[in-house]
Amino acid sequence: MIDAAGLRVMKAIADEGSFTAAAASLGYTQPAISQMVRRLEQRTGTVLVERIGRNVRLTEAGRVLARHATAVLAALDAAEEEVAAIAGLRSGRVRLMAFPSASATLVPRALALVKQRFPDVSISFTEAEPPESLAALKAGECDLAVAFAYEGTDLGRGEEDLDAFVITPLLDDEVRLAVPEGHAVAEQETVDLADLAGEPWIAGCPRCRGHLLQLTHDAGFRPDVAYETEDYVAVMGLVAEGLGVALIPDLILRTVHHEDVVALPITPASRRAIMAVTTPDLQRVPAVKATLDALAESARGQSRAPTVRAPEPAFSI
Amino acid sequence: MIDAAGLRVMKAIADEGSFTAAAASLGYTQPAISQMVRRLEQRTGTVLVERIGRNVRLTEAGRVLARHATAVLAALDAAEEEVAAIAGLRSGRVRLMAFPSASATLVPRALALVKQRFPDVSISFTEAEPPESLAALKAGECDLAVAFAYEGTDLGRGEEDLDAFVITPLLDDEVRLAVPEGHAVAEQETVDLADLAGEPWIAGCPRCRGHLLQLTHDAGFRPDVAYETEDYVAVMGLVAEGLGVALIPDLILRTVHHEDVVALPITPASRRAIMAVTTPDLQRVPAVKATLDALAESARGQSRAPTVRAPEPAFSI
DNA sequence: CGATCCTATAACGTCACGTTATCCGCCGTG
DNA sequence: CACGGCGGATAACGTGACGTTATAGGATCG
Structure with missing residues (x-):
């Protein structure tokens, strides 16, 4: 029934003392104010403005609206600013x-x-x-x-x-084979997984394990999974001790090093895609x-x- | 830029959890809400609602608006109620x-x-x-x-x-002549002012005095104004003591009595009109x-x- | 897999709310 | 007292916001 625009107008009239001045302060023309006040008056069923001679004065009801306008407009501005802060990356x-x-x-x-x-x-x-x-x-x-x-x-x-x-x-994160220093394949440029069919394997997280099974299946064998752990530091340790070999994404190798482990590219190459969703x-x-x-x-x-x-x-x- | 209607919609969505329910709670149809949100989003330049599957969820910015809505709508309601109270004579x-x-x-x-x-x-x-x-x-x-x-x-x-x-x-307030009990005209039904040309007069407030001068002038004489006072109790006292006669509106005679004063209609009759302005x-x-x-x-x-x-x-x- | 429940969109009507143009009344001034 | 300027009211009009109905599209569930 009564909206922010109406309150803004009433406040402007209260502040400026005339329709014309209020219009100027709001960037409107004078008839806009005149009509707005009329609409407000018939909506509220109340006289909001006394027309005295050639200037106007708010009635009690008019002053009530002007008074509330401050609070409402301030709250609206606050909301707007807060959203603008989020939009402007000053918040969020x-x-x-x-x-x-x-x-x-x-x-x-x-x-x-x-x-x-x-x-x-x-x-x-x-x-x-x-x-x-x-x-x-x-x-x-x-x-x-x-x-x-x-x-x-x-x-x-x-x-x-x-x-x-x-x-x-x-x-793109290349998947490499981790073998202990001195392993039979450790000196190769690249490794064919089929060459490791008899090795004990160390599996990582469930999805990595799935990937391991897929790759070995493609290479024609079922791996002997000796250990499972999601901790790649542990994986490296196990590999270093010669307890098995493992597939490890390159990204991990950049942070988890081990002197006694060699990471080799595999054939056919396999990668995992890292993406933001x-x-x-x-x-x-x-x-x-x-x-x-x-x-x-x-x-x-x-x-x-x-x-x-x-x-x-x-x-x- | 952002108005009460928009906030009301955002609040309804936050409260109801879907556009359809929000529409129902506001008495709108679902497309109205859908469009309102779209307008709000392009005005604020911000995503306000996440469309997830077949239901919606407010984004941070959307929640900001919904949160402010409470304050703004409460302030608006307060203003409306206060004006309604004035209109409904429950205030004023x-x-x-x-x-x-x-x-x-x-x-x-x-x-x-x-x-x-x-x-x-x-x-x-x-x-x-x-x-x-x-x-x-x-x-x-x-x-x-x-x-x-x-x-x-x-x-x-x-x-x-x-x-x-x-x-x-x-x-209409009839103007009467106050004379002391026992005065020469005290027994008359009505008095012609001309008969009192020689009397001392007691004048009231400035305008009453002007009226006295007017009436006596019409009656053909200039009154001898012996006393002037705006206090009608004093006038009655003066009249009672025989110090003069006075013109007194009937309305006053109803509250200011004096045993020794007689109030008589005058000829020609004169009245004053009492009115609200x-x-x-x-x-x-x-x-x-x-x-x-x-x-x-x-x-x-x-x-x-x-x-x-x-x-x-x-x-x- | 179809029924159902949700949102999005198109097409459309209407009213709120601006605009410009103009009139009228008040008030100060030569 | 005529006149000019200031301020408000009103008329006529354009436009856009905002609602509607109808319909399509996609998710979810029995």
Whole structure:
């Protein structure tokens, strides 16, 4: 019934003392004010203005509206400013999720970039494997997820509705074979997995294990999985002690070193794609977009070879 | 840029959890909400709603708007209610002015009527002679004035712009001659002023004195004004002591009695018109209208003969 | 896999709310 | 007292915001 525009007009009249002055102060013409007051009066069923001679004075009801106008307009301005702050990256909160090995450098560097560029944007970060992070994204508990997919597989458990997501490839991560120093294949330029059919294997996370099974199956054997652990430091230790061999993504090798372990390219080459995932709506939120850009930039610095490519994902996902 | 309607919509979405439910709760159709959100989003340049599957969720910016909506809508409702209270006579303040002798019964009775009917309407009351009360009305320091005009004169000092006022006749007040008991004319039914040419006169307020001079001039003499006082109790005392005769309005005689004074009709008869004066705008203010009506009703009870007449003033004013 | 529940979009009507042009009344001034 | 300027009211009009109905599209569930 009564709206902010009406209150603004009443306040202007109260402040300026005449319709004409009020119109000027609001950037309107005088008849606009005249009609606005008339409309307000017939809506409220009340006289709001006394016309005395050639100037006007507010009635009690008019003063009531003018008085409330201050509070209402201030609250409106506050809301507007707060939204503008979010739009202008002077505020905003991003809930980021990434799988553990992305947390090592890719994510920290992106966080630092955002912090440097938009100090008032805050990012909360949670570690989660792709299936969980995508579920969180879907559930609205997360704005941006960093996930990965091995070549030939998809992001989630295989039944995700990927259409609802926007996927930005960040980098390609080559999968290498980790063997102990002095292993029979340690001096080769590259290794054919079929040569390792008899070796004990060390498997990583469930999805990595799946990938291992896929690759060995393609190579014609079933691996003897001697150990399973999600901790790559442990994997390296096990390999170093000669307890088995393992497939390890290159990205991890950059942070988890071990003197007695050699990482070799494999044949045929296998990669995993690391990508940022969000929704079309969230991607348009400035703080999310800024974080996404920072991730892409961070990834550009991470890749050994400049593997940044077209916006389309490299794999069928 | 952002208005109350938009906030109301955002709040409804936040509360209801879907566009359809929000529409229902606001009495709109679903597309109305859909479009409203779209407009808000392009105005603010911000994503306000995440569309996830077949339901929606507010973004941070959307939640900001929904949060502010509460405050803004509450303030708007408060303003509306306060104005409605004034319109509904559950509130309101009337500044009333009346000349002293109206204060005796006419005004108190009217005040009591208003108080009884509309306990929450408050009336402030100030005594003032017609010129001052009309000036106050014009200056906006008064909402309603009770004034009088002697037959053949006007309300103010003679140069008032009466078009700006709305005048409601309240009652006709006959002017009588007060003489001491036992005076030569005391037994007459009616008195011709010319018979009192040689008497000492007692004059009242300035305007009354002007009226006295007018009447005596018409009767063919100049009165010997022995005393002047605005206090009618004093006038009665002076008359009772035989120090002079005086013209006194009937209305005053009803509250100021004196055993030794006789009040007689005069020939030709002279009256003063008592009336309520306000402005067209103020007359439409409920509390003012209620007070005006109460004054008219009070006057109806005061008049000895039912002298209430057509809405037009009885005199040329 | 179809029913159902949600949102998006198109097409459209209408009213709120601006504009310009003009009139009228008040008020100060030569 | 005529006149000019200032301020408000009104008329006529254009446009855009905002609602409607009808319909399509996609997600989710039995």
